[in-house]
Amino acid sequence: MPELPEVETTAVGIAPLLVNQRIKKIVVRNKQLRWPVTDQIESIVKDLIIKTVKRRAKYIVVDLDHGSFLIHLGMSGSLRLISESDILKKHDHVQMYLSNDYVLTYHDPRRFGCWLWSNDDHKLLDSLGPEPLSKSFDGSYLWGLSKGRKLSVKAFIMDSKIVVGVGNIYANEALFSSGIRPNRHAGRISLKRYELLAKNIKSILTAAIKQGGTTLRDFTNGRGEPGYFEQSLNVYGRAGEKCLNCASILREIRLGQRSSVFCMSCQQ
DNA sequence: CTTTCAGCCTGACGGC
DNA sequence: TGCCGTCAGGCTGAAA
Structure with missing residues (x-):
């Protein structure tokens, strides 16, 4: 299961191909994750620009020029970048089509993860303790x-x-x-x-x-x-x-x- | 306040 | 071979 190091590697790995890209469209194939994927997400985020991609706890936060995504990989989730013509796998639940023609694809057999959008702070991040690698943790x-x-x-x-x-x-x-x-x-x-x-x-x-x-x-x-x-x-x-x-x-x-x-x- | 625990879900694995 | 039961596990929110 993705532990913090896997999430960190994922965030760092996908960031270069996401930052400054425009979201052409989002396709949600199954919205029943740990929490339902944000309603109307397809229309909300169309044409928004990705500003940053970072990790907080085991969440991946994708900041847009309007709001942000909060992505969690749960127990069995993973993200990969594919091309539009690539064949989907079973359990590929969410896809984000980017202006550079890559497609960020969220795969999660057990669906313990989440994919939430908010134009405000994400409540799930509210009461988190410090990062274990930060100075304040000792x-x-x-x-x-x-x-x-x-x-x-x-x-x-x-x-x-x-x-x-x-x-x-x-x-x-x-x-x-x-x-x-x-x-x-x-x-x-x-x-x-x-x-x-x-x-x-x-x-x-x-x-x-x-x-x-x-x-x-x-x-x-x-x-x-x-x-x-x-x-x-x-x-x-x-x-x-x-x-x-x-x-x-x-x-x-x-x-x-x-x-x-x-x-x-x-x-x- | 602190602590416990059900529930979300599928794939892997063991027993028959 | 296949069916069935059990387990694994992060995390929240409700119950104790």
Whole structure:
């Protein structure tokens, strides 16, 4: 599933072919996504100009000269740039035809994503916490907000009001690297350990983004479909297997409806 | 206020 | 071979 690094790579990858283009038309083939695609979007955005393309959390924000799109890839979404004569695939739900003759095509089998237009601020961005790679996100920030919180530290760092973009894979991995057991109460972890955790979240995400830059998918030949990065995973998806550090058998529990894998011996 | 959890959806996978 | 049940997962909004 698209995690923050995939969304970042997508935004960076498509931006050069979108910015300053005019929208010739939009075709919505299935508007039933996580939320219905904005009504009348076809007529609203015709002939508008794309100003910028950027990422916020796991959203892609496409600013127009009137309003903006908020795109989310959900669990199974992807964007690719194709030509008008290319053959569509099953689950290609939205297409944006550009004046440079490319067609930005949104593909999403599970339809957990969204494609919303607004001429104002998008409400979904209202209560988001800081970007994990920003300066304002660090150990003391996490520690400060964790006071009195009884939920698990894993659920805590996956809460987008606390910090955005830390999905299940990276939460599991960052907690392993930090030697923190995922079910520990958020409010009972020391500043020192939060500093290590914040540092590891940053380094894991940075490495994945960098890998995305080098793997550099080609968004213009129809291969926008990921192709998620080869991830070196220590715990995620490895329940029942040996810890790569100490050879103990990795355990799996569920926290906040998500599978959480950890090493009883390396994570306390 | 905090915390939990249903629900959205399809494809992959295991059992028979 | 195919059918069926189960699971995965980000995120919001309602319930507890």
